[in-house]
Amino acid sequence: MNTVAYTAFVAFLSSVLTLVSIHALSSPDATVPGNPEAITREELARHDSAESCWKAIHGTVYDVTGFIPDHPTPAAVMLEWCGRDASQAWENKRPGRPHSSFAEGMLERFRIGLLVD
Amino acid sequence: MRHHPRTGDLALAAAVLLPLVVALPRLGWPADDAGAWLAWVGRAAGILGLAMLLLAAATSIRVPGWDRPFGGLARLWRLHHALGFGAFVLLMAHALALALAAVPLGVPVAVEVLFPPLSRGPVWLGWLAWLAMLLFLAPTFGFFGRPRYQTWKRLHLLSAAALLLALAHALPLAGEAWPWWLLGLAGLAAIAWRKLFSSRARLAYRIEAVEPLARGVVELVLAPEGRRLVHEPGQFVYLAPLDEALSAGRGEEHPYTLASAPADECLRIGIKDLGDASHALQSVTPGSMVQVEGPYGDFFGRHLSRRHRLWLAGGIGITPFVGGARDLLARGAVEGQVLLIYLANRPERAYYLEELEAIAERLAGFSVVSHYYLERGALDAAFLAAHCPDVAEREIHLCGPPAMNAHLRRLLAGQGVPRSRIHSEVLDFL
Numbered sequence: 001m002n003t004v005a006y007t008a009f010v011a012f013l014s015s016v017l018t019l020v021s022i023h024a025l026s027s028p029d030a031t032v033p034g035n036p037e038a039i040t041r042e043e044l045a046r047h048d049s050a051e052s053c054w055k056a057i058h059g060t061v062y063d064v065t066g067f068i069p070d071h072p073t074p075a076a077v078m079l080e081w082c083g084r085d086a087s088q089a090w091e092n093k094r095p096g097r098p099h100s101s102f103a104e105g106m107l108e109r110f111r112i113g114l115l116v117d
Numbered sequence: 118m119r120h121h122p123r124t125g126d127l128a129l130a131a132a133v134l135l136p137l138v139v140a141l142p143r144l145g146w147p148a149d150d151a152g153a154w155l156a157w158v159g160r161a162a163g164i165l166g167l168a169m170l171l172l173a174a175a176t177s178i179r180v181p182g183w184d185r186p187f188g189g190l191a192r193l194w195r196l197h198h199a200l201g202f203g204a205f206v207l208l209m210a211h212a213l214a215l216a217l218a219a220v221p222l223g224v225p226v227a228v229e230v231l232f233p234p235l236s237r238g239p240v241w242l243g244w245l246a247w248l249a250m251l252l253f254l255a256p257t258f259g260f261f262g263r264p265r266y267q268t269w270k271r272l273h274l275l276s277a278a279a280l281l282l283a284l285a286h287a288l289p290l291a292g293e294a295w296p297w298w299l300l301g302l303a304g305l306a307a308i309a310w311r312k313l314f315s316s317r318a319r320l321a322y323r324i325e326a327v328e329p330l331a332r333g334v335v336e337l338v339l340a341p342e343g344r345r346l347v348h349e350p351g352q353f354v355y356l357a358p359l360d361e362a363l364s365a366g367r368g369e370e371h372p373y374t375l376a377s378a379p380a381d382e383c384l385r386i387g388i389k390d391l392g393d394a395s396h397a398l399q400s401v402t403p404g405s406m407v408q409v410e411g412p413y414g415d416f417f418g419r420h421l422s423r424r425h426r427l428w429l430a431g432g433i434g435i436t437p438f439v440g441g442a443r444d445l446l447a448r449g450a451v452e453g454q455v456l457l458i459y460l461a462n463r464p465e466r467a468y469y470l471e472e473l474e475a476i477a478e479r480l481a482g483f484s485v486v487s488h489y490y491l492e493r494g495a496l497d498a499a500f501l502a503a504h505c506p507d508v509a510e511r512e513i514h515l516c517g518p519p520a521m522n523a524h525l526r527r528l529l530a531g532q533g534v535p536r537s538r539i540h541s542e543v544l545d546f547l
Binding site for chain 1 (some may be wrong): 198202206209212213215218222223228229231259260290
């Protein structure tokens with residue numbers, strides 16, 4: 001049992017270090033622009049349907065159109081927040097409980113710009 | 118006799134699975150792709166791992182009698198050890214699987230799952246809990262050699278911090294809070310009992326006599342000063358001597374098997390000089406006080422089968438059988454037949470033998486055979502066949518040094534004795 005525990009510990013540490021090293025050594029992610037596009041509230045409001053669903057969360061705008069069928073909750077829940085500021089929905093996955101850091105990482109994939117007034 | 122799972126084991130298994138079962142409707146089944154599957158495994162590993170960590174704390178409790186549904190304290194603490202091991206491995210799998218599940222979204226996302234901005238406090242509390250676990254488990258699993266007992270005991274207190282940090286990590290992130298409150302409180306209550314209240318459960322005894330049995334072996338005779346210990350044959354107690362003249366181990370508790378029968382007025386404990394504390398006890402002052410906590414253990418088991426019994430004792434491992442034989446004498450009858458094979462190096466080291474032979478003379482159904490290593494070598498199949506031809510049919514209890522136990526188990530397996538019929542309790546590192 002002791003050997004297995006030690007092996008698991010070393011394997012875990014190596015895997016985490018590998019992941020961190022790859023991250024540190026790879027070039028910055030090209031999909032996230034250094035100078036994000038400015039998106040106005042009018043522009044955001046035009047994408048309020050299943051055909052094109054944009055959401056603003058804490059000042060950043062995400063195009064989640066392609067993700068609606070994959071999201072765990074019914075599509076109607078997701079569609080309700082299209083074209084609007086959805087920070088409140090993001091912070092209350094269940095009442096008082098925000099989405100996980102895992103979901104936060106996933107959200108980054110859909111980032112398209114910054115909300116401006 | 119041991120084919121049915123113990124009630125304690127079933128309750129423990131149910132408690133380990135409870136949070137996962139409660140969370141399953143929320144988790145659902147993973148989708149087909151590898152990322153979703155890994156994320157599911159990561160969550161399930163986290164839930165199971167935390168349940169094991171909290172139950173490892175709960176099973177560290179030491180309350181007389183509570184160990185018996187688990188087959189005795191030695192076995193309960195092996196379960197405790199296994200739960201701690203499971204928690205450590207699963208919680209690492211939990212973090213790694215969740216990070217790897219995010220790799221399809223890009224390595225930066227995967228790294229951020231593990232190391233998010235500091236504002237996501239609960240994730241960092243999880244890391245702190247893991248660090249605390251690493252600190253108190255590294256000596257347990259001997260990562261850097263075997264630790265000193267007292268150092269190990271102090272470091273193990275970090276488990277309380279790991280427990281609190283792990284709960285603080287899980288409660289804001291988990292969907293269902295009540296299973297975590299339930300198991301968390303059970304774990305914390307067990308630690309609080311051990312550290313704060315367990316000393317109140319000790320009984321006061323006075324050392325009436327210190328009777329030498331052989332060189333380096335004495336029998337302590339303990340008279341109750343107040344409430345008497347109620348026990349069964351073959352159980353053990355934690356003994357803390359208070360004699361100010363002791364050269365070592367004063368006030369320290371160590372486990373010793375009771376050699377007295379439950380009906381005896383005084384407790385009797387055979388003690389062999391095996392370490393600093395047991396060495397000092399060889400010359401403990403008669404009349405001084407000791408504290409006794411117990412009884413623990415389930416050596417002879419609660420549900421004796423109707424089979425004849427074979428008792429195999431080596432060295433100081435004779436003590437539970439002395440208790441057993443004295444109990445048979447006090448009852449005046451033996452159910453079925455009991456054969457005790459006493460394995461000693463040479464006749465001078467076969468302490469208690471005269472008394473055991475005297476009991477055998479008075480009791481039909483109880484017999485004693487001695488076997489001397491220096492004359493015959495290790496016990497072999499021929500000796501067993503000569504003295505106990507029906508060995509494969511008997512219920513077997515054995516107690517002795519680890520090398521002897523291992524040898525006897527191999528020998529008995531070779532004679533067709535199923536493992537379920539061999540019973541022993543090893544009191545190491547308790």
